[in-house]
Amino acid sequence: xxxxxxxxxxxxxxxxxxxxxxxxxxxxxxxxxxxxxxxxxxxxxxxxxxxxxxxxxxxxxxxxxxxxxxxxxxxxxxxxxxxxxxxxxxxxxxxxxxxxxxxxxxxxxxxxxxxxxxxxxxxxxxxxxxxxxxxxxxxxxxxxxxxxxxxxxxxxxxxxxxxxxxxxxxxxxxxxxxxxxxxxxxxxxxxxxxxxxxxxxxxxxxxxxxxxxxxxxxxxxxxxxxxxxxxxxxxxxxxxxxxxxxxxxxxxxxxxxxxxxxxxxxxxxxxxxxxxxxx
Amino acid sequence: xxxxxxxxxxxxxxxxxxxxxxxxxxxxxxxxxxxxxxxxxxxxxxxxxxxxxxxxxxxxxxxxxxxxxxxxxxxxxxxxxxxxxxxxxxxxxxxxxxxxxxxxxxxxxxxxxxxxxxxxxxxxxxxxxxxxxxxxxxxxxxxxxxxxxxxxxxxxxxxxxxxxxxxxxxxxxxxxxxxxxxxxxxxxxxxxxxxxxxxxxxxxxxxxxxxxxxxxxxxxxxxxxxxxxxxxxxxxxxxxxxxxxxxxxxxxxxxxxxxxxxxxxxxxxxxxxxxxxxxxxxxxxxxxxxxxxxxxxxxxxxxxxxxxxxxxxxxx
Amino acid sequence: xxxxxxxxxxxxxxxxxxxxxxxxxxxxxxxxxxxxxxxxxxxxxxxxxxxxxxxxxxxxxxxxxxxxxxxxxxxxxxxxxxxxxxxxxxxxxxxxxxxxxxxxxxxxxxxxxxxxxxxxxxxxxxxxxxxxxxxxxxxxxxxxxxxxxxxxxxxxxxxxxxxxxxxxxxxxxxxxxxxxxxxxxxxxxxxxxxxxxxxxxxxxxxxxxxxxxxxxxxxxxxxxxxxxxxxxxxxxxxxxxxxxxxxxxxxxxxxxxxxxxxxxxxxxxxxxxxxxxxxxxxxxxxxxxxxxxxxxxxxxxxxxxxxxxxxxxxxxxxxxxxxxxxxxxxxxxxxxxxxx
Numbered sequence: 007x008x009x010x011x012x013x014x015x016x017x018x019x020x021x022x023x024x025x026x027x028x029x030x031x032x033x034x035x036x037x038x039x040x041x042x043x044x045x046x047x048x049x050x051x052x053x054x055x056x057x058x059x060x061x062x063x064x065x066x067x068x069x070x071x072x073x074x075x076x077x078x079x080x081x082x083x084x085x086x087x088x089x090x091x092x093x094x095x096x097x098x099x100x101x102x103x104x105x106x107x108x109x110x111x112x113x114x115x116x117x118x119x120x121x122x123x124x125x126x127x128x129x130x131x132x133x134x135x136x137x138x139x140x141x142x143x144x145x146x147x148x149x150x151x152x153x154x155x156x157x158x159x160x161x162x163x164x165x166x167x168x169x170x171x172x173x174x175x176x177x178x179x180x181x182x183x184x185x186x187x188x189x190x191x192x193x194x195x196x197x198x199x200x201x202x203x204x205x206x207x208x209x210x211x212x213x214x215x216x217x218x219x220x221x222x223x224x225x226x227x228x229x230x231x232x233x234x235x236x237x238x239x240x241x242x243x244x245x246x247x248x249x250x251x252x253x254x255x256x257x258x259x260x261x262x263x264x265x266x267x268x269x270x271x272x273x274x275x276x277x278x279x280x281x282x283x284x285x
Numbered sequence: 286x287x288x289x290x291x292x293x294x295x296x297x298x299x300x301x302x303x304x305x306x307x308x309x310x311x312x313x314x315x316x317x318x319x320x321x322x323x324x325x326x327x328x329x330x331x332x333x334x335x336x337x338x339x340x341x342x343x344x345x346x347x348x349x350x351x352x353x354x355x356x357x358x359x360x361x362x363x364x365x366x367x368x369x370x371x372x373x374x375x376x377x378x379x380x381x382x383x384x385x386x387x388x389x390x391x392x393x394x395x396x397x398x399x400x401x402x403x404x405x406x407x408x409x410x411x412x413x414x415x416x417x418x419x420x421x422x423x424x425x426x427x428x429x430x431x432x433x434x435x436x437x438x439x440x441x442x443x444x445x446x447x448x449x450x451x452x453x454x455x456x457x458x459x460x461x462x463x464x465x466x467x468x469x470x471x472x473x474x475x476x477x478x479x480x481x482x483x484x485x486x487x488x489x490x491x492x493x494x495x496x497x498x499x500x501x502x503x504x505x506x507x508x509x510x511x512x513x514x515x516x517x518x519x520x521x522x523x524x525x526x527x528x529x530x531x532x533x534x535x536x537x538x539x540x541x542x543x544x545x546x547x548x549x550x551x552x553x554x555x556x557x558x559x560x561x562x563x564x565x566x567x568x569x570x571x572x573x574x575x576x577x578x579x580x581x582x583x584x585x586x587x588x589x590x591x592x593x594x595x596x597x598x599x600x601x
Numbered sequence: 602x603x604x605x606x607x608x609x610x611x612x613x614x615x616x617x618x619x620x621x622x623x624x625x626x627x628x629x630x631x632x633x634x635x636x637x638x639x640x641x642x643x644x645x646x647x648x649x650x651x652x653x654x655x656x657x658x659x660x661x662x663x664x665x666x667x668x669x670x671x672x673x674x675x676x677x678x679x680x681x682x683x684x685x686x687x688x689x690x691x692x693x694x695x696x697x698x699x700x701x702x703x704x705x706x707x708x709x710x711x712x713x714x715x716x717x718x719x720x721x722x723x724x725x726x727x728x729x730x731x732x733x734x735x736x737x738x739x740x741x742x743x744x745x746x747x748x749x750x751x752x753x754x755x756x757x758x759x760x761x762x763x764x765x766x767x768x769x770x771x772x773x774x775x776x777x778x779x780x781x782x783x784x785x786x787x788x789x790x791x792x793x794x795x796x797x798x799x800x801x802x803x804x805x806x807x808x809x810x811x812x813x814x815x816x817x818x819x820x821x822x823x824x825x826x827x828x829x830x831x832x833x834x835x836x837x838x839x840x841x842x843x844x845x846x847x848x849x850x851x852x853x854x855x856x857x858x859x860x861x862x863x864x865x866x867x868x869x870x871x872x873x874x875x876x877x878x879x880x881x882x883x884x885x886x887x888x889x890x891x892x893x894x895x896x897x898x899x900x901x902x903x904x905x906x907x908x909x910x911x912x913x914x915x916x917x918x919x920x921x922x923x924x925x926x927x928x929x930x931x932x933x934x935x936x937x938x939x940x941x
Contacts, residue, residue, distance in 0.1 A: 256871070
């Protein structure tokens, strides 16, 4: 009987600072024991529990795509005990991992459809996994038009800046970056994400919207999407809750009768509406 | 006490009808014998539920935190002292509370009765002025109320409300010549290792439910030290060391603020003698700072203020 | 197998012989209360009691349990998984409500989909020997939740007190085997069986506390936004008494304890009553006040658990009723729900 509470060992191969305030770093982790790599099969949307033994453990969306062999990537915002401990690590440090946990984005449903990816702040992690999966050369033709609308408070807080530069050049992707407050070098849009969505006005025809962001952004984004004509079953959300066990046992991450760590973190708006208005 | 209940109801109805308060916090009959339960009354009709008897042991001042409305509150002596402490610490404004003061003869300690009945279940309890008639499935027993009061009630010198806006009934005679710290002095006289053993025996029963803390009217911190993670002061398991620290630190945090209402002691499901510590600290505060919490609105809690002539023999 | 019985005078001897083979947990006096503790002699057992203060869930799901130890500085994470004893256990003298609670607990920790290593290590090697309740307490409402003073759910053996003896109902094969192996059990005659029927019939009438819970889940289905929750929680202190003393509450926290390079990760009881339960590091709390937390507690026990496992997470043992510091009575809550 495998014990799901025992973390596996990973090395932090690379640690990259993402934001100008240095509060967000991306960790590239690889399994210490190479044999464990092949058993960690995940899909975009899933998460893992990362441990710094002695400090604790917390859930993080997997930011890399399974189409990238080798390292698993996690983007971590420094906000509490465990995230501070992670930020204090140096390259080469050992981190524990349990996963993959949770459900993934409904990739089968996305096939042949237009995908509108909407992200805010540092919630772009699993959306990056999804985007990279879709853009992967072997997969790209399975999906139709891909639109990405991603915003942060200011340019220095945008994640994955180098990758976005590369993606901007792609003809098979409609990319709209926006900030609430521009700085001197900023050439992209200025405005909050919900307003940019209104402006871009992606068509709901044959399309799925995938949304991830802070509660305030979600609160104002959903009505915009609904007004554009996206039905609740084609608005996909990835939720965050405080989690401990990650396997639906400790009782804390539920919304209604579903545990976000098991039935989620990916939900359709239709599913959430049914569960309860708790979130 | 039926009389008292009627007077409370009439007062409550008047206050609500005159809109002098938006809410009245009092007691209604509980679902078990010898129990009453806090109730929140907002209309005249609801005020009919209010009662008063020797099972009204909770300290309702606990429910004053963070209220925006004008609140009427049923309060016995110790409760009014807690209210004074809360006013001094700016947790509630004097104008915000309308204190319905009740002179108190003491509250019944159910555990003492359960011990006397050796586990036999009480199905009915009829309380009279001096006595209580207890009925079980195969027994009837009459007890003298005065012999089965909480320890904190036996040593109480504030049976009458210290402040009030309305007084229900007549004041009662305060007891004279009480040795309030008799038990503490006995404990102090023991050698250190015996005291430590005694203390750890008590707290090893603790299940970290925090009923003591949550029942205390003065434990209103937004983030309690037990919940702090940066830094983490104590662990969350029932490890004796962590649990001991919880009780010790909480007792110190109440120094100069605790009025010995006994709410913590009464709330504990495991029957831990929590007052062992808090009463000792209360004695120390009295001796060191000549201060008793909650007896008037003017003097400052010793650990919340300083004056240039504070004792400082410990600075050498 | 014919119904058997054991004389009360033989019980200590029977327990002594059990102790030679099993780790035996039984009710003993501890401080002013009853607790299920390991006994080392049959004479330690208390037989005249209502129920334990803490529920026997703590034998299978202790308040703190080491998930693993670790030692840093070597290769990898230095994790040492715990080893488990394999001496078989008997829990003797458990009440039918608590025996039922183990079955409810199994839905979480010992099911087809998932077997918790720590829980099953104890659960699977434990034989449950319950004693029925001739004298239910006024706070017992087991019959309202599918249980009863002589329910056999979760027991391997059920003992029924007929004054000088216990009639023994063997519920499982494991129970039958145990009875066969011990000479203190004799065949129960007609007289014993008729006494047993008298006792069981009488006890059912003694459960005075009844709540019609049949419609509760359906009511709760539509009650998430009901203003009922605004006032229900007002007197609740938000402590953990009801949850920690509840035989079916299973929520837990995971914490690391460390001293320099060594440490351990422990699983500890937690409660949805605490604000910290769902408080995120960012400061956002999906259940910011007592209202949401009380709603969660009631909904989880009487709707969500039913949705997921077809049984309410409550056995009507009455511990929460007895020990709530403000006498917030779950029976009153349930009746209020039914009257909405």
